[in-house]
Amino acid sequence: MKVDLTTRIKGLTFKNPITVASGTFGTTDEYGRYVDYKKLGAIITKTITVKPREGNPMPRICETTAGMLNAIGLQNKGLEDFIIHKIPYFKKIGTPLIVSVAGETVQEFAELARVFEKHRDVVSALEVNLSCPNVEAGGVNFMKKQERILEAIKAVRQRTSLTVFAKLSPELGDVLEIAGKVLGEGADGISVTNTLRGMAVDIDSRRSKLAKDFGGLSGPAIKPVALRYVYQVKKEFKVPVIASGGISDVDDALEFLIVGADLLAVGTANFVEPRATLEILEGIKRFCAKQGIKKLDELRGSYRPCGDSKKGCHR
Ligand SMILES: Cc1cc2nc3c(=O)[nH]c(=O)nc-3n(C[C@H](O)[C@H](O)[C@H](O)COP(=O)(O)O)c2cc1C
Structure with missing residues (x-):
């Protein structure tokens, strides 16, 4: 059975909901040996900053139980390099490109x-x-x-008519409250969640396992938290949502779709299995075919909330 996976967001059309989380899929063709980029619904780039950034000293990643910590520090070659060297590459690929950006000032x-x-x-x-x-x-x-976050979104909105997603994490404060405010400043959608800050200690040296005290926690460990945010943001604001946070296999992806995610950004899983994106994509097709779901939109947002019933969810 052919399943229609088309995902539409504000006049944009994606042939399927599978994309990659910023910073976890190289900068251009590093995953090309494993993944045909044309099969992805979209590509989200590593965060681009105006000036080149060297990032933090090494070691800047370490494994943790059910995830990893990273303190990469937004290493990238800067805006000019991206425009000259990366844009032509992505133009050739033709897959919808979502550019991740960050400024040090508004x-x-x-x-x-x-x-x-x-x-x-x-x-x-x-x-x-x-x-x-x-x-x-x-x-x-x-x-x-x-205040700075809101000024940043406002400044972006004033300069572009491109669709704008604000990427949030609980490190910024109450996610739902900030989501409401950035949408109020003109963001079109929300991307949740970025990493949650954590730490890991080497018991022999009693130092951090990273060259900094803290790093961002990602992977399966944060999935339930990310799922909750996606659900709540969709429910509260009914805006497009890019989900990331521990999407590692098809069941994870389906959970995020059921609570309403529009795009599914696979992150840490790419380091474990470089073909994770396409395996998840095939898995979604199989699941839909087995369940007789012809269009992904029939599944998206189909979560059945518990409500206030005293009997609980399962009666
Ligand atoms: C090594 C690494 C680098 C990352 N770099 C960025 C980045 O440059 N910009 C960004 O917005 N998020 C970055 N992230 C966060 C991911 O895009 C993603 O939101 C987060 O890891 C949660 O998804 P996951 O659990 O599937 O990895 C990075 C994550 C990792 C693990």
């Missing part, structure tokens, strides 16, 4: 939006990474942090 967010607006022929949408180092900088109080 002006830089604005600049990134202004420049990518000129590349609408290749770029479908922007994912604004709001967990960037300077937005989180020490000494900035909670309210100030939120």
Whole structure:
């Protein structure tokens, strides 16, 4: 049975909901040996900043129970390099491209939006990474942090008519509250969740396993939290949502679809199994065919909430 996996978001059409989480799929063709990029619904790039960034010192990743910590620090070659060397590559591939951007200042967010607006022929949408180092900088109080996030989204919105996703994590504060505010500033959709800060200690040296005290936790360990955010954001705001957080196999992907996710960004799983994206895609097709689901939209958002019944969910 042929299953229609088409996913539509604000005038954009994706042939299926499978994409890759920013920073977990190389910068251009690194996964080309394993994955035909043309089969993906969309590609989300590593976060691009205006200036090149070296990132944090090594070691900057380590495995944890059911996941990993990373403190990469947004290493990338900067905006100019992306425009000159990466845009032509993605133009050839033709798969919808979502560019992840982060500024160190509100002006830089604005600049990134202004420049990518000129590349609408290749770029479908922007994912604004709001967990960037300077937005989180020490000494900035909670309210100030939120103010900057909102200024960043507002600046992006003013410079581009591309679809804009705000990428959030609980590290920024209450996800639902911030989601409401960034949507109020003109974001079209929400991407949840970025990593959750954690730490890992080497018991012999008594030092961090990373070259920094903390890193971002990702992988299966954060999936239930991510699933809850996707569900709540969809329920509360009914806007497009890119889901990431421990999507590792077809069952994970189906759970996120059932609570309403529009796009499914596979992240840490790419390091475990480089073909994870396409395996998940095939699994979704099989599941739908077996269940007689002709269109993915029949499944998307079909979660049956428990409600307030005193009898509980399963009666
Ligand atoms: C090594 C690594 C690098 C990452 N780099 C970025 C990044 O540059 N920008 C960003 O928005 N998120 C970045 N993330 C977060 C992922 O895009 C994703 O939101 C998060 O890891 C949760 O998904 P997962 O559990 O499937 O990995 C990175 C994650 C990892 C593991």
